[in-house]
Amino acid sequence: METIDIHHDGLAALPGTRAWAIVGVVASxxxxxxxxxxxxxxxxDVRIETSVAGFGPIWKAVIRDIVARNAxxxxxxxxxxSGARPDTVTLRLLQxxxxxxxx
Amino acid sequence: xxxxxxxxxxxxxxxxxxxxxxxxxxxxxxxxxxLPPTERRRSPYLLPFGIAAAFDDGIVIGSGRLGGRPVxxxxxxGAFLGGTFGEVHGAKLVGLLxxxxxxxxxxxxxxxxxxxxxxxxxxxxxxxGEIAVGDVMVAVLExxxxxxxxxxxxxxxxxxxxxxxxxxxxCSGRAISEPGRLGVSGPEVIETAMGVEEFDARDRPLVxxxxxxxxxxxxxxxxxxxxDTIPAFRAAALxxxxxxxxxxxxxxxxAQAALAARALRFPGVRDAxxxxxxxxxxxxxxxxxxxxxxxxxxxxRPARTERDAESPSPAPFDLSSLAAGALDWVGxxxxxxxxxxxxxxxxxxxxxxxxxxxxxxxxxxxTACVTLxxxxxxxxxxxxxxxxxxxxxxxxxxxxxxxxxLGLSQAIGQVAQSIVxxxxxxxxxxxxxxxxxxAAAFIALVLMAERVVxxxxxxxxxxxxxAVARVTKMPVEELERLSQTTPVLAPxxxxxxxxxxxxxxVSAGPAxxxxxxxxxxxxxPDDLPEAEAAAGYRHLxxxxxxxxxxx
Numbered sequence: 300m301e302t303i304d305i306h307h308d309g310l311a312a313l314p315g316t317r318a319w320a321i322v323g324v325v326a327s328x329x330x331x332x333x334x335x336x337x338x339x340x341x342x343x344d345v346r347i348e349t350s351v352a353g354f355g356p357i358w359k360a361v362i363r364d365i366v367a368r369n370a371x372x373x374x375x376x377x378x379x380x381s382g383a384r385p386d387t388v389t390l391r392l393l394q395x396x397x398x399x400x401x402x
Numbered sequence: 403x404x405x406x407x408x409x410x411x412x413x414x415x416x417x418x419x420x421x422x423x424x425x426x427x428x429x430x431x432x433x434x435x436x437l438p439p440t441e442r443r444r445s446p447y448l449l450p451f452g453i454a455a456a457f458d459d460g461i462v463i464g465s466g467r468l469g470g471r472p473v474x475x476x477x478x479x480g481a482f483l484g485g486t487f488g489e490v491h492g493a494k495l496v497g498l499l500x501x502x503x504x505x506x507x508x509x510x511x512x513x514x515x516x517x518x519x520x521x522x523x524x525x526x527x528x529x530x531g532e533i534a535v536g537d538v539m540v541a542v543l544e545x546x547x548x549x550x551x552x553x554x555x556x557x558x559x560x561x562x563x564x565x566x567x568x569x570x571x572x573c574s575g576r577a578i579s580e581p582g583r584l585g586v587s588g589p590e591v592i593e594t595a596m597g598v599e600e601f602d603a604r605d606r607p608l609v610x611x612x613x614x615x616x617x618x619x620x621x622x623x624x625x626x627x628x629x630d631t632i633p634a635f636r637a638a639a640l641x642x643x644x645x646x647x648x649x650x651x652x653x654x655x656x657a658q659a660a661l662a663a664r665a666l667r668f669p670g671v672r673d674a675x676x677x678x679x680x681x682x683x684x685x686x687x688x689x690x691x692x693x694x695x696x697x698x699x700x701x702x703r704p705a706r707t708e709r710d711a712e713s714p715s716p717a718p719f720d721l722s723s724l725a726a727g728a729l730d731w732v733g734x735x736x737x738x739x740x741x742x743x744x745x746x747x748x749x750x751x752x753x754x755x756x757x758x759x760x761x762x763x764x765x766x767x768x769t770a771c772v773t774l775x776x777x778x779x780x781x782x783x784x785x786x787x788x789x790x791x792x793x794x795x796x797x798x799x800x801x802x803x804x805x806x807x808l809g810l811s812q813a814i815g816q817v818a819q820s821i822v823x824x825x826x827x828x829x830x831x832x833x834x835x836x837x838x839x840x841a842a843a844f845i846a847l848v849l850m851a852e853r854v855v856x857x858x859x860x861x862x863x864x865x866x867x868x869a870v871a872r873v874t875k876m877p878v879e880e881l882e883r884l885s886q887t888t889p890v891l892a893p894x895x896x897x898x899x900x901x902x903x904x905x906x907x908v909s910a911g912p913a914x915x916x917x918x919x920x921x922x923x924x925x926x927p928d929d930l931p932e933a934e935a936a937a938g939y940r941h942l943x944x945x946x947x948x949x950x951x952x953x
Contacts (some may be wrong), residue, residue: 300449300452300454314842315528318718319438319439321421321439321457324419324455324456324479324481324482325454325455325456325481325482325483326481326482329481330454331456331457333439333440333457334439342829348454349724350452350453350454376826377442377457379455379456380454381452381453
């Protein structure tokens with residue numbers, strides 16, 4: 300198991316009012332992502348717990364890319380990963396952000 | 403990516419997640435989740451196995467409305483560790499069911515829906531999962547006794563196996579789709595234990611002919627057969643709510659008679675094709691569409707009539723041959739070829755004790771179950787409130803394709819229901835664990851009793867560490883080291899005692915007899931210190947129960 304904490308600042312604030320959303324499931328090659336509104340409006344904190352160690356740089360790149368292209372300020376993201384590929388991670392994150400920005 | 407549109411939610415039940423199933427099943431927008439993932443009630447036992455623990459421990463619970471009626475719902479996520487029962491997972495379910503009974507007022511739930519999708523007990527916390535399954539079964543039966551139907555919906559990717567199948571058997575009704583398989587031992591387990599000749603788990607059509615929804619429905623093991631869609635399951639749940647059978651001796655007797663008749667009608671049948679032939683159904687029944695299948699059943703057809711087999715008669719049994727002669731009560735007892743014993747004993751003070759049991763390491767098969775649950779039924783009918791002693795030394799559930807096909811889960815479920823009903827009707831029920839007791843047999847014959855006494859040589863087990871090692875890919879030595887840190891993992895007497903399931907370990911001799919007599923003849927069971935190792939589990943149950951009752 301490896302735990303990775305990532306903090307981003309100076310982000311556009313996430314729209315919408317939904318308090319939390321969860322997407323995905325902890326299963327082989329998949330992950331669950333819990334998104335919660337909270338914290339500073341321009342910051343995004345991400346904690347990843349993954350069963351596959353050694354991919355910290357890739358996680359950081361994926362998260363950097365997501366927060367750069369989407370309004371993710373004021374969000375706490377918690378991930379339980381069971382070896383999801385980066386493209387799966389990106390799709391799940393986008394799905395979660397979309398749910399949070401909705402009603 | 404968007405929120406999933408309604409058309410997808412209305413699609414395959416099998417392919418949907420637990421949350422999608424709940425959202426689609428209940429009235430739109432009515433679901434209110436208890437202990438949502440934001441509370442992070444995660445399993446503490448998965449970290450050493452390198453498994454990321456899900457925020458909801460693989461089960462979604464809460465309240466909502468179905469056709470306008472308030473209901474409680476629990477949905478297992480079959481994709482997370484096979485939807486298995488762990489400690490947190492189980493406590494959420496037990497708390498929900500107990501809360502159903504404790505609720506009052508206008509929002510008192512009119513039913514509990516269980517969306518079971520499970521391979522059974524979670525290997526990484528096997529003892530905790532096993533105990534939770536037992537508690538769930540008792541809680542289901544208490545809800546039913548309080549007039550609240552508990553409905554099982556079976557259509558998930560992990561099917562409904564192991565302890566899950568016993569939970570399903572205890573429910574007031576079941577709806578199943580063809581992909582939603584139901585059985586005690588899965589095909590792979592039977593193949594591993596008994597060889598490929600007994601069950602070739604790679605033969606997928608055979609797997610479905612034995613465990614699949616159509617076979618379960620045809621044999622009367624599930625009341626409703628539904629298409630693999632969420633609306634179909636919703637419609638079936640509404641129907642099951644309207645016609646819940648009571649949980650009483652009469653209803654249980656009827657169900658037992660139906661199972662016994664099935665066992666005698668299809669003795670030793672090993673493939674559903676033989677069942678179809680006897681029922682006058684075409685051999686193509688596995689291939690037709692769901693609509694065609696239901697039409698075939700509705701059409702009149704000539705059923706082949708053959709003479710039913712006869713039950714073997716029991717032989718006299720010497721009670722004092724058990725437990726090193728400690729049980730030398732005066733009485734008479736019998737034993738069947740399957741190792742089921744029954745009878746009556748009298749203590750030195752002349753008090754009568756009813757005996758049932760499964761001894762000599764015999765497996766718990768379908769016929770044994772029929773005999774056991776009938777014996778309990780007779781005790782309830784003929785000798786109300788007489789204390790019952792259950793003597794247990796069994797390998798575990800019988801690993802047999804034939805028994806599985808004919809409904810072993812229902813049969814073991816009936817044994818469990820008989821014992822719980824006897825308790826509800828005022829019989830003291832004590833189990834004496836004399837030797838082995840594994841898996842489903844442990845659940846039915848040990849966990850359903852009020853008090854459990856074990857001989858020092860008893861060997862309760864969910865699974866051996868070697869079996870856990872095979873599946874989890876963790877070396878046995880590492881598992882043994884882990885077992886020193888927690889009682890939830892390793893088989894054996896001591897862990898089960900630490901978890902509060904085995905109440906006393908007593909050697910064969912006068913002290914054993916005295917202990918059993920005092921437990922059996924007491925008006926109230928003695929108060930026990932609560933097991934420290936199960937404190938977290940108990941607290942979570944109480945927490946959920948209070949949330950449900952207060953909501």
